[in-house]
Amino acid sequence: MIIIILLLVVALPIAWFISEFQPSRGLRVVLGVAALSMSFGVAWVVGSLERLNLNSLYGAASKDLIENTIVELENGNTDRVIQGMRKLRSGFHPSYETHDDFDKKVDEYLQAISNSPIRHDPGDPSWAGE
Numbered sequence: 001m002i003i004i005i006l007l008l009v010v011a012l013p014i015a016w017f018i019s020e021f022q023p024s025r026g027l028r029v030v031l032g033v034a035a036l037s038m039s040f041g042v043a044w045v046v047g048s049l050e051r052l053n054l055n056s057l058y059g060a061a062s063k064d065l066i067e068n069t070i071v072e073l074e075n076g077n078t079d080r081v082i083q084g085m086r087k088l089r090s091g092f093h094p095s096y097e098t099h100d101d102f103d104k105k106v107d108e109y110l111q112a113i114s115n116s117p118i119r120h121d122p123g124d125p126s127w128a129g130e
Contacts, residue, residue: 005042008038009038009039012031012034012038013035015031015035016028016031016034016035019032057103060103060120061103061106063120064106064107064110064117064118064119064120065106065109065110068110068114068117068118069081069085069113071118072113077114080112080113081113084109084112084113085109087108087109088105088108088109091105092105
C-alpha cells in the first residue's frame with residue numbers, strides 16, 4: 001500500500017506536468033487536483049504520525065518520571081528528588097513549536113535521582129510497581 005502511495009505522490013505531479021502540454025483541459029484539471037490533494041493528504045498523514053510519536057514519547061517519559069519519583073521518595077531520597085526536580089524545572093522550556101526534548105530531560109533527571117531507574121516500554125500501559 002505504501003509503495004502505491006509513494007508511486008502516486010511521484011507520478012501524479014509528473015503526469016500533471018505532462019498534461020499541461022496536451023489540449024485536454026479536463027485532464028489537466030483532474031490531474032492537478034489529484035496531485036495537490038495527494039500532497040496535502042501525505043502531509044496530513046505525516047503530521048499525524050509525528051504527533052502520535054511525540055505523544056508516545058511524552059507519555060512514556062511522564063510515566064517514568066512519576067514512577068521513579070515515587071520510588072525515590074519512598075526510599076527517603078527527598079533531597080535528591082527535590083534537587084533533580086529543580087534542575088528539571090529550570091531546564092524545561094516547552095512551547096507550541098518545540099517539545100524541548102522532554103524525554104531526554106526526564107532521562108537526565110532519572111539518572112540524577114536513582115542508581116537504577118525504572119524505564120517503561122512506550123507501548124506498555126502497566127506500572128512497574130503493579
